Amino acid sequence: MKKDALLDAAEAVLSEQGTQALTLNAVADRAGVSKGGLLYHFPTKEALVQALVARVIEEFDDLIASYDDGSPGSYTRAYVEATFAVLTDGSRTYRRWSAITAAATDPELAEPLNEAMRRWHGRDPGQDSDPVTAMAVRLAAEGLWEVVSHAPELYGDAQLAALREKLLSLLQR
The missing domain is CATH 1.10.10.60 (Homeodomain-like)
Incomplete structure (x- = not known):
C-alpha cells in the first residue's frame, strides 16, 4: 500500500x-x-501526523505557486486565490486542514505549521505597493478560512465570491 x-x-x-x-x-x-x-x-502516530501536516503544507504551497506569476504583489494575490480555491472547491478540503492541525497539538508536531505560517504571513511586504494592506488581506483570508472551517454554512458561494473579489480589489489600490 x-x-x-x-x-x-x-x-x-x-x-x-x-x-x-x-x-x-x-x-x-x-x-x-x-x-x-x-x-x-x-x-508511530506522531510520524503519521507529521506526514499529514507535511502533505497539506506542500499542497497549499503548490497551490500558491500555481497562482504566483512573480510580478509585484503577486504573492499576496496568489495567497488569496489559493485560499478561495480551497474554500470553494466543493470537497471541504479546508475541513481536512482543520482536522490535521487539530491533531498536531504537540509543539514539536505543530512546528512545521508554525514555520509555514511564518513563511506565508512573514513574506517581505516590500513586494506589494501597499505592504500593510497586503498583510491585512492575507490575515483576512486566514481568518475567513478559520471561520469557514468551524461554520461552513455561514457563507454561501455568492458571499465567498464577493469576499474574494473585495480582498483582491484591495490589493489593486
Whole structure:
C-alpha cells in the first residue's frame, strides 16, 4: 500500500471521527491493511501526523505557486486565490486542514505549521505597493478560512465570491 493511501485513510478518520479517534489501529482498519503494514510506513502516530501536516503544507504551497506569476504583489494575490480555491472547491478540503492541525497539538508536531505560517504571513511586504494592506488581506483570508472551517454554512458561494473579489480589489489600490 502506498503512503498516500494511508494518509488518505488517516485524514478520513480525522475528518469523520475527530482527533480522539486517530489511532494506528483505526487508520489501518480504514486503509484495509494490517497494523504492521501501517507501521512499516509510519512507525508511530506522531510520524503519521507529521506526514499529514507535511502533505497539506506542500499542497497549499503548490497551490500558491500555481497562482504566483512573480510580478509585484503577486504573492499576496496568489495567497488569496489559493485560499478561495480551497474554500470553494466543493470537497471541504479546508475541513481536512482543520482536522490535521487539530491533531498536531504537540509543539514539536505543530512546528512545521508554525514555520509555514511564518513563511506565508512573514513574506517581505516590500513586494506589494501597499505592504500593510497586503498583510491585512492575507490575515483576512486566514481568518475567513478559520471561520469557514468551524461554520461552513455561514457563507454561501455568492458571499465567498464577493469576499474574494473585495480582498483582491484591495490589493489593486
